[in-house]
Amino acid sequence: MLAFAFKRFLGAWPTLLILATLAFVLVRAAPGGPFDVEKSLPPEIQANLDRQYHLDEPLAKQYGRFLAGLAQGDLGPSFQYKDYTVNELIATGFPVSLRLGALAMGVALLLGLSLGVIAALRQNTFTDYAVMATAMTGISIPNFVMAPLLILLFAVALNWLPAGGWEGGHWKHTLLPVIALSLPQVAYIARLTRGSMLEVLRSNFIRTARAKGVPERWVILRHALRPALLPVVSYLGPATAAIVTGSVVVEQIFGIPGLGRYFVQGALNRDYTLVMGVVVFYGALIVAFNLLVDLIYAWLDPRIRY
């Protein structure tokens, strides 16, 4: 098991290197540069800025500098937020995004799993159809549509909740963004759970458990839940990625000062270091989460323990 974890850990590094390289190339492939403004700068100032941020160096050297910084965990200075390093910006923005993302993931798992199990146990009843219809809606409506709808309903029409802002993560400001972010995941996890639970309940070993006289509640909890969870566990990797990308949009709509907003601002301003830094940071996060998922998977299924 430890050897397996270590092997997967080693395998993660090339992925990150490719990701860093892609971020480096793509951000520079975008038209325009970090210091383009309406009125062009005098050439001396432009040259000074370029020298200051090493933009006058050949690309290979910039790339080398970027990687060397990465190796030391230094993502460099932000081009737009003067006197801030990218590390500092991530340190300010990420706790907000983490709170939002973790809440959304928690809600997605809790609600998705319970709804999925309930729908499976009540297959072809009204409950089942209601859950699945809601889930279908949740999957079909993207969060950039859901978020404004939620604002219109709960903030503008009913005036129950604020339309945006963060206020240090007060629950009134957290509720709508978490709903917008988690709803598609709740829906997807519910469908996934229902399907796999139904399949597991039809399997021979469940019949064996019933034939042994195990009460139905224990048949579900002890015999069926673990195998039914496996597809959900393997979806956790993509779910993390979906929540990370979703948070970029949702933070923007609700005006939440999270990492996603820095990222969007950085991309618009061609803040090369900030964009690359956030990409690598989130990339590392997703890779780490996938690693964790693999380990959970192996722990759940004895047949793939190494």
Place this chain on the structure above:
Amino acid sequence: MTAPLLNVDALSVHFATADGELCAVDGVSFAISKGETLGIVGESGSGKSQTVLALLGLLSANGRASGRAVFNGRDLLDLPIRDLNQVRGKEVSMIFQDPMTSLNPYLSIATQMTEVLALHQRLGRSAARAQALQMLAAVGIAAPERRIDQYPHEFSGGMRQRVMIAMALLCDPHLLIADEPTTALDVTVQAQTVGLMRELQTQRDTAIILITHDLGVVAGLCDRIAVMYAGRIVETGPVDAMFSDPQHPYTRGLLTSVPRLDEITGERLATIPGNPPAITQRPRGCAYRDRCAYAFAACAEHPPPLQTVINGRAKACHLEVLP
């Protein structure tokens, strides 16, 4: 004669499907006494598995059983699920056809075995484990101390069926239902499994219902057999008499289509022409009519009831005597 352990009377199983209600088992009656072994023989789709699944309430969700199945004075078909769970695995155990998928791949053998003892005998962890170890040794699993903490995928097919048998016998059931226990195993392992069941039965005086389509297994293990065809019992009686003098044309057809190694004649092996009728289109009269060499007018009229021929033997055929 004392009252039988299990008395099944007019058991029918219907499935609600998109094509309407299908009848998989059509009024089957049989009885089994303590220590006896009853073989239920028939082709795939003859309803033999559904018959025994119905006894323990294990039909799939769209299935419905009717009739009576009185076991130790209680009708199993009429028992609330709480009471039925007290019978399942304790008084009546079941082992299934496919040992590769019948054990839970995610739980250790220890968990799966001790669970039964915790449920039915309220045994603590260590006592249950000790008893499970003893049972594994009894079914011939070497080094049970090591094997018990392993998972099903670490066992071969034959070994898994042994685990299934051990698990089924943990609570010393009065009745063991074995649904094609040897079908998925290779021939040498089949023989071992049959031997094991026979040995355990003589030790414990367990009654066994053995579902199979292997007449060799029947000959080796059973006292009586019931031959099923298209959801009905067509002939039943003591195994020796049935083998030497089958009364129903279908039983005779089955017996003559078994290859024999001791009488190599050079002739083609006899077969029964045609196929059993599909469950969706069972004919009005005798279901075997179209494949029967002796069918006559009455056979198309109405299905023959199961009638006693001589003591202990019964057949469902319009023919008085099989020519």
